[in-house]
Amino acid sequence: MVPTSGRTRVNTIILMLNQCSMPHGVEASHRGLLLMKKIMDSARKFRNCRNKIF
Numbered sequence: 001m002v003p004t005s006g007r008t009r010v011n012t013i014i015l016m017l018n019q020c021s022m023p024h025g026v027e028a029s030h031r032g033l034l035l036m037k038k039i040m041d042s043a044r045k046f047r048n049c050r051n052k053i054f
Helices: 005-018 025-053
Strands: none
8 A cells, every 4th residue: 555645745744733742633633634625625626717717
């Protein structure tokens, strides 16, 4: 099972969030995942819009 670059990047971000000296690391990583999901969704929407324009 080879991890994709995207998955590795997400894991790295979660690790960084967990190491941000927060006692509630799980909550922070969860918030990070939600943020990543928002970014991915908006990127997908943007791509769809661009496809419609061109």
